[in-house]
Amino acid sequence: MNKLRSNNYKIFRLLILAITLIQLGTFTTTVSAKLVLISYRYDENKITGNLTNYHNYLYRDVPDNAYISSTITRIVEEGWNYIRFEKINNYNW
16 A cells, blocks of 8 residues: 555656646747837928928837838828828838
8 A cells, every 4th residue: 555655656746747847848938039110200391301300119029030021101290391200110020
């Protein structure tokens, strides 16, 4: 009876050790990432053509192998002497 308990205890300890090692293996994976610029806004003076007032920068973490797949520039607002643009970078990986 004691020998049976001893064997069960050894099997139990081996099982716990195996589960712990499996969990450690799944939690220690690393992913390389970089911070990239997603979008921003700026103004163009209608009279002089100067670009000013860069603002509303939006950043995001993406994988290291990400690259800009397309860029969109759109008008978001217009005044009597300026046009406000938003530039959006789309990424693929």
